[in-house]
Amino acid sequence: MAKWCRATAGHLKTVVTNNRASLSISQFQSATASYHTLQAIPRECTGSRVSTKDRIQGRIPAVVFSQSLLDSNSSSRQVSRKHLLTTESKQIKAILKSVELPFFCSTRFPLQIRAGSGSSHLLESGKVLPIKIHRDEETGKILNLVFVWADEGSKLKVDVPIVFKGEDACPGLRKGGSLKRIRTSLKYLCPAEHIPQKIEVDLSNLDIGDRLFMHDIEVHTSLKLLSKNEIMSVCKIASESLGNQESTGE
DSSP states (O other): OEEEEOOOOOOOOOOOOSTTOEEEOOOOSOHHHHSOOEEEEEOOOOSHHHHHHHHHTTEEEEEEEOGGGGOSOGGGGSOOOOEEEEEEHHHHHHHHHHSOTTGGGGOOEEEEEESSTTOOOEEEEEEEEEEEEEEETTTOOEEEEEEEEOOTTOEEEEEEEEEEEOTTTOHHHHTTOEEEEOOSEEEEEEEGGGOOSOEEEEOTTOOTTOEEEGGGOOOOTTOEEOOSOTTSEEEEEEOHHHHTTSOSOO
């Protein structure tokens, strides 16, 4: 069987002024310029046989559409800009070596849809955000990709991965405490041009018993946290004696 792997490009750097948490979002002068522009061609036919043939030829089936297509509100699903495509397997593999999961699905990429392989005729172009990688469960081989349009001015729901740093300097950990990673990502409604590739949470000021909450994490003012409970913990420094008793979830 195959399974869906979610992974969840930053253009800014934000530093938390709260003395309990320090957060920085990786700064990219132009994230989309740092990686190759995705090249794709239309895929008119669908089905397992066609997809298998594409993969044999070194191409990966893909689809790109507007995120509104996923909205349950039917009125917002009328204009989807949906395209069935194939992408170059070598290019996707090269990008994944540079932008490892889970950061692949929080990075914007330029996309060019051309009339055919090697064609100079451009049918459509824009920025896209990967949202799913469909892999073979046994081999790990990429079966297909799902993208949404992420042009400037649009807003997207993005699971932004959390990266913890400062463990070596963390007072609580130096005393023998243990880090409880309660959240591995946070979901935001982001303007496409302000999607952070990751959120870095600094642990260097946390002592045993300290924890960071969702509301402690400061991001660009245009980002909206999609959580009904902003006081949920992101992480906690637990004492060694409690470390084996507490669950990492809340």
